[in-house]
Amino acid sequence: MDIKRRRTKKVSCGDVKIGGDAPISIQSMTNTDTRDVKKTVEQIKALERNGCEIVRAAVLDLEAAQAIKEIKKNISIPIVADIHFDYRLALEAINSGVDKLRLNPGNIGDAERVRKVVMMAKERNIPIRIGVNAGSIDKKIIYKYGKITPEAMVESGLEHVKILENLNFEDIIISLKASDIKLTLESYRLMAKKVDYPLHIGITEAGTIKGGTIKSCIGIGAMLLDGIGDTLRISLTGDPIEEVKLGKEILKSVGLRDFGINLISCPTCGRTQIDLIHLANRIENKLSTVNKPLTVAIMGCAVNGPGEAKDADIGIAGGKGSALLFKKGEIIRKIKEEDIEAVLLEEIMKM
Ligand code: SF4
The missing domain is CATH 3.30.413.10 (Sulfite Reductase Hemoprotein, domain 1)
Structure with a gap:
């Protein structure tokens, strides 16, 4: 039986499409120091060989944002800069040719700073993933709902979405991750009813390879069977190659991708x-x-x-x-x- 995928807007991350009828792409994240170009490139190459289609790297300072330029020259999959709080890192990463940003616009400073980043991303056709994480939801939202609920997760995501939409920016991808499977699943289900932006799915901080594999299979599997998910990242405490391998297995098991035998x-x-x-x-x-x-x-x-x-x-x-x-x-x-x-x-x- 075929899965009926939710209809979503299609956005481009380098030459990989996310959403619409594009195959659900597999992502992973490097765990090297992004400033160490050699080690980071080596890890990305290994991820590529194992089927990783989009890679994300943490950008902690300007040197890391600049390193993306050199890294990009040596890899063949799109790279995403993971940025928190500092808008200058986003500008620098865009200058370095990054293919996508993962940042929450509500967390990078005043309206002018946000506008600068968004305008530059728009000019270069770079999508932005809003990544809501249960561990970092705004206190006022938690206060409103009394605890972290799917409604709180979605409200938090939509606040960031609004900021981008008000700047006429719509190349948006959303994730709503929690380590609690049910909370994650219900959050994605709710968000899927509210917007048609592509969704990046995953169970965050899922755990070690053994425990995290079980949680990820249940959570991501349930979402995929519901038709939810346009790109995915498995989070495991271990070698990121294992994340990619598991991602492929999950997609293969539900019949959404064909990866060999x-x-x-x-x-x-x-x-x-x-x-x-x-x-x-x-x-x-x-x-x-x-x-x-x-x-x-x-x-x-x-x-x-x-x-x-x-x-x-x-x-x-x-x-x-x-x-x-x-x-x-x-x-x-x-x-x-x-x-x-x-x-x-x-x-x-x-x-
Ligand atoms: S041997 Fe395998 S295929 Fe045959 S009855 Fe047992 S479990 Fe089923």
Whole structure:
């Protein structure tokens, strides 16, 4: 079943489109010192190789804003400057050729400063992401709602949106992140009803790779299934490459992007008579860099295997020390257990 994506305005971040019918893009954030051009470029290159499509870097001072110029020369994906409080950093980042700004206009000073940044962004076609974070909502809004609620998150976001709209700036992307999954989900659902700007989704401060993966899959998965989300960033306490890998897996799992092989495998049970667990893991590893849009089924038995995997392009159904090779649910031939891996990989490569 296809997901019906929410209709949103399309904005450009360098040569990546966000919103509208553009594929949901995968972002990550560097954790190097942005001023260290060499290390930052190295990390971005590694992120690119793993499928990152937009990268964000923290801009803490003028030197970091200037470093973006050099960084940009050495990378091929758009870069976003993450800025808080200081409008001069935004101006400098724009001067350095940044592709997008992440800043909350209500937090960068008086109206004249905001106007300067917004006008310059407009002139250079640079979108601005308003990033509401549950941890930094204006006290007056929290006071109004008594605590941080989805309504408070949305009101905070719309305050910043208004500032930009009043300056006739509409290349806006919004995020409403919290570490609480339900709060995040309800905030995005509410915002989706109020505006048609693209939404950057994620569960912030989700945690370590294990815990954060679970939270992100639930939260981001729920939003995507609701048709919400135009670009995403997974937040994990770990190597940012893991964020990109997980982002791809989530999008692949809900059928919104095609990133190579989709592997399905049975959980194994008393009917399994081959070493299916190791086989599935080895096949997954070997196919991780194969960029073919194929569904591969690794099933334990011939009773349920072909039936359960009838939509797969190719697969095996285990037997006693052997397996049946099938394509499109049809049995093709029998293979000895020791040959399964090689035969399956060879057949996949031929497809
Ligand atoms: S496919 Fe067969 S072996 Fe695998 S779980 Fe189902 S019944 Fe068990």
